[in-house]
Structures are given as structure tokens and as C-alpha cells.
Amino acid sequence: MKTVNKNAIAGESLSPYKGSPILDIITEKQLRTCVHCGLCLSFCPTYKATGLEMDSPRGRIYQIRGLASGEISADDPDLRKHLDLCLGCRACETACPSGVPYGSLLEAARAQLEPNSKTERAIRKVTLGFLFMRPWAMHSAGFGLRLYQKGGVQKAVHATKLLNVLPGKLDEKEKMLPDAQGGIRKQKFDEIIPAKGATKARVAFLTGCIQDELFRGTNADTINVLTRNGCQVLMPKNQACCGALHSHTGDIEHARELARRNIMAFEQTGADFYIVNASGCGSAMKDYAHLLHSDAAYAERAKKFVAKVRDLSEILVEVGFVPPKGRLKARVTYQDACHMRHGQKIFEQPRKLIKQIPGVEFVEMKESDWCCGSAGIYNVVQPEMANEVLGWKTANIRQTNADIVVASNPGCAIQISYGLREDGQKAEVLHLAELLERAYKAGE
Incomplete structure (x- = not known):
């Protein structure tokens, strides 16, 4: 890696991180918390895939400290490569005995990195800077997608096989899209x-x-x-x-x-x-x-x-859960979304609710708390690694022989549904609310 030592100033014995813009987001104490014990390594999907220390939480924290001290430049391509490859699943936080806030460290480091190219900068400006900042724009985009899927446009595009010849592997990316729920126009909720x-x-x-x-x-x-x-x-x-x-x-x-x-x-x-x-x-x-x-x-x-x-x-x-009276005869497994299990530390509650549905046979999935590869937009920007991680997940789902996979995050639902389709599995992916409401209606 290229190095830039901005703190090697004679006569000064300052903290190596003093003046770093990273400290506008996190504290120096948070930056120093990791003791490099390595207990996180076996919980990191990218480390499992590559076997590289720099693709482990411990290795990335070493690089983030170098960035904060000025020993590693923000435009270093190796730094970006290893930070970009991180899923941000935060499984390392659950494993860490020292309470390292890895997610905060990663976000603070990424805030110091400029987009890779003019194209990436433009995409971020249009999506993060415009679309997600303006509800009306997001509503318009959603309406456009539903019109595409439900108004006959998608069938016409598929008939022409246009997506197969356009650059960017659009045909493969479109396979990941779920069928938008509801009609073309959304029904408004009461206030x-x-x-x-x-x-x-x-x-x-x-x-x-x-x-x-x-x-x-x-x-x-x-x-x-x-x-x-x-x-x-x-x-x-x-x-x-x-x-x-x-x-x-x-x-x-x-x-x-x-x-x-x-x-x-x-x-x-x-x-x-x-x-x-x-x-x-x-x-x-x-x-x-x-x-x-x-x-x-x-x-x-x-x-x-x-x-x-x-x-x-x-x-x-x-508030005191009222169990459904309806009976659902189904074998159900549960996917721990990363930011549910590792971010919010929620594990028991969803399982407790599912087990109270009459007729449901609940079965635990191996490595249920491992990332599915969605990770926000990770499956779009890092498709190769995302697909490898997804392969582990679909294999574990197959072992459960489940009829229904409960996934309480839209990204997980989209990614796992795509993975099951590609793997030829018939298991249905439902949100916890969908499963519960189905049971309630069955009892009416």
C-alpha cells in the first residue's frame, strides 16, 4: 500500500489520530478498542471466502487505523478494495469480547473515500443524493417499476430479448427483482x-x-x-x-x-x-x-x-402477543437478518412468535445468523462475492427442508428468493408479519 506519514513531526508526541476527520464521526477510544485477538475471524464471510487477513475485521481495522493516522492514503486502491469487499454484516461485533463497534468504524472510514469514478459519483448523486432524499421521487420510481412489471412492459421487453444484449448484464440483474406487491397504484393508508x-x-x-x-x-x-x-x-x-x-x-x-x-x-x-x-x-x-x-x-x-x-x-x-387461532401446517425456518441479529441484538423474539402459531413446525437453520449476501446494494456492486455467500445460505436452507423461510428485511427477502429460484428450491420467503397475518386470517 502507498503510505503517507503526516504525523512524523520532530518534537511532537501527539496521538497519531489527532486531527483526523475520522474523529468527527467516531471517537479515538472506539478506534483503539480492538485488541487484535482474532476471535472474529471465523465469523467473517469474506475472510472465509478469501482467507486474506486484510479481508477480516481485524485486518480492516488495522487499515482503518492507518487511514486515520495518515499512514495509508485515502486514495490507496488496496484500502478501497478491502473496505469495499466488506459486507458490513457486523457478525464480528457479536463475536467480539471487547465490544468493538466495527460497523461505526467501517462507516467512518468509507466516509473518507471518494467515489471510484465519475460514473460512480453520478450514480450516488442520483440515487443517494436525489432519489432517497425526496419521497416523491422514490414514489415515482416505485410507480414506474410497478408499471413495468404489471402493465405489460416487462413481457414485451422479454419478448425482444433486449436485456440480453445491453451492457451491464441487465438480464442477470433483472432476475433479482422481486414482483412488487399490490397493484400499479398503491392504496393509501389512513393516518x-x-x-x-x-x-x-x-x-x-x-x-x-x-x-x-x-x-x-x-x-x-x-x-x-x-x-x-x-x-x-x-x-x-x-x-x-x-x-x-x-x-x-x-x-x-x-x-x-x-x-x-x-x-x-x-x-x-x-x-x-x-x-x-x-x-x-x-x-x-x-x-x-x-x-x-x-x-x-x-x-x-x-x-x-x-x-x-x-x-x-x-x-x-x-405489549403481550395474542397468538393466532388459525392453524398453518408448515415447516418454517428463520433467517436472522444481519442488522437484526448483530446490529439490534434481536434473536429470541421472532422465534418465540413463530413457535406460537398453531400447526407450525419450527426448524433452526445452520448458520442462520450468517449474511445472505444482500447487504444493502452489495449484491449489485459485488456480485461475485455476494453469490458465493448466497450459495452457502441456500445450501443451509435446503438442509432444513422448510416450506417457508421467514426473513424480516426486504434486502434479505429479495436476495434469498432469488437464490432459491436459481437453486430450484420451492420454499416460500415471507416476512414475519405476512406469516402471522396468514395465520390470523386462517382462524377467521
């Missing part, structure tokens, strides 16, 4: 949806961006499950994207802007809890206090916000 029976809690619901455009049915089932369990559901006006993709790619300022928007929107509801049904969004929202720790106007508000954020499985257990 206030009353609980069925006595009200146990008033909850504000994050509909999400990708989740609401592709998985509108999942959101509808989530609302139904919440109301069946005594929750009055509120739809915050002016809610925005959670900012997860921005944080993961190092676009910290846009992530902070979105965090402020959501804090304002959810505060105005006066709700007891803020509910999320996508694990990546929930993990991002629970990180708002860290993201805004240096913002005098929002630091305390962010802490109060985070204290109210709950995943769907958490709130159902917390």
Missing part, C-alpha cells in the same frame, strides 16, 4: 388506524422507502398484526428514508439530514413507540444518537427517539 379491542399502545410506523414501494403488502400485514395486538397505528407525516444506505456507503451528511427529518416527524405523533418492520431501517434508526452525538440541537432528542424505536417482533412481545 390513524385504531386498535382492535383495548388500546395497549400508540405506535408510529415507519413505512420505509424500498419497503413501501416493493413490499406494500408486507406493510399492510404489519399494520393488521399491530392492531390485532392492541396497537393504535399512526402514520407520521413527512417521514423520510431511514438513511441506512447513506451511512453504509459513507454519505454521513445525508444520513444525518434524514435522521433529523425522522426525529421531527415521529416526535410530532406523540406515540409511545416507533415501529419498524425492516431490520436495516431499525438498526439505522437505533443509531441516530451516535450519528447526531455532536449536533447540539439534536443530540438529546436523538437519545429520546432511539429509546422508543422497536422492531415489530419486539413490540409484539412487549
